[in-house]
Amino acid sequence: MLIKENVRLQSVINGTWKSALTILAVCLLSSAFNQYFLIKYLEFPSIFPSLLGTTLAFFIGFNNNQSYARWWEARIIAGGITGLSRSLARQCIGYIGQRQEAEKMIYRQIAFVYALTEYLRNKHEGSYEKYLKEEVPVTLKKAKNKYSAILQMQVLHLQELYSKGHIDGFKFAQLNETISNISGEMGKAERIKNTVYPTTYIFYTKLFIWIFIVSVTIVLNDTIGMYAVLLGMIIGYVYFISHKVGETLLNPFVPNPVGVPLDHLTRSAEIDLKEVLGEDNLPEPLSVINNEYIL
Structure with a gap:
């Protein structure tokens, strides 16, 4: 996620020079095609690029609005999971009298956050395992969705604590509600990741942009010559x-400069939860990349 208000010119050039060269090549070919062939047989209607350009502006604006809404929802969900994880840790310390049991649940929550981040970013590193204060159960090893299996372990542990009388009904309900809310946010994140933005929108928008570039170059070529290029x-x-900016927001969990900073939020959750436990040996927050963004 970008953290600077201004984007450096070097970053703009690095990110768009290939697209600029491609557009230049298309404009050169369009101008040459018109100059040496099309102009002999057809006078291209000047109103065509005007109408197409106006239509495209609305179309791109709609796509970008939907892309940003998708990105913003993902950002809210990621922040919600981090906040709920903090709440669960404080409840564990305050409600569970057995320090060892509370510590297990808190570390298991850290493992959950890391496992969910791996899933959302299509990674399979297994970094969550080192946070489990217990032997990794067979059910977790076999589970397809590790993060969901870890959350189920939290529920079973909570039920065990209640059945043994270590927490009363009120505390059980509070902890269970927090875990349920975490599960709800997890489901929302899965929905965004697994719902593909309609490919027809992307395909036809790009197609119409290229048609617009060709047509506007041909029309301008009839009046200003090679300056039309x-x-x-x-x-x-x-x-x-403009279209590309919206397209980069369509997959908000992908690790890029404009994506949701899952790595940063996950590390922040780990630090906060360990602080709740009173630990001193805390990991360092992730550093800003190129003084511009965090992942």
Whole structure:
């Protein structure tokens, strides 16, 4: 996630120069095609790129609004899981009299956050295992969704504590509600990850942008000659990059500069939960990358 208000020019160039060169090549080919072939047989209607450009502006605006809404929801969910994890840790310390049992649940919650992050980012590192203060059960090893299995372990542990009389009914209900809320946020994150944004929107938007770039270059070529290549490239670049900005937000859990900073939030949750336990040997927060963003 970007943390600077201003984007460096170098970052813009590094991220868009390939697209700019592609647009330039398309404009050159369009101008040459019009100059040496099309102009002899057809006068391209100037109203066409005007109408198409207006339609595209609305279409790109709609797509970008939907992309940002998807990204913002993912950010709220990730922050919600972090906040609920803190609440669970404080409840464990305050409600569970046995320090060892409370510590187990808190460390298991850290393992849950790491396992969920791995799933959302398509990783299979198994980094969560080192946070389990117990032997990794067979059910967890066989489980497809490790994070869901860890949450189920929390529920079973909570039921065991209640049945043994270590917590009363009120405390059980409070802890169970927090775990249920975590499960709800987990389901929302799964929905965003597993719901593919309609590919037809992306495909046809890109197709119409290229048609627009070709048509505007041809129309301008009839009036200003080869300068149409430069102007067509600038106009096309604006439309193409505007669409690209929205497209980068469609998969908010992917580790890129504009994605949701899951690594940062996961490390923050680990630090906070260990602080609740009163531990001194805490991991360092993840550093900012290139002074611009966090992952």
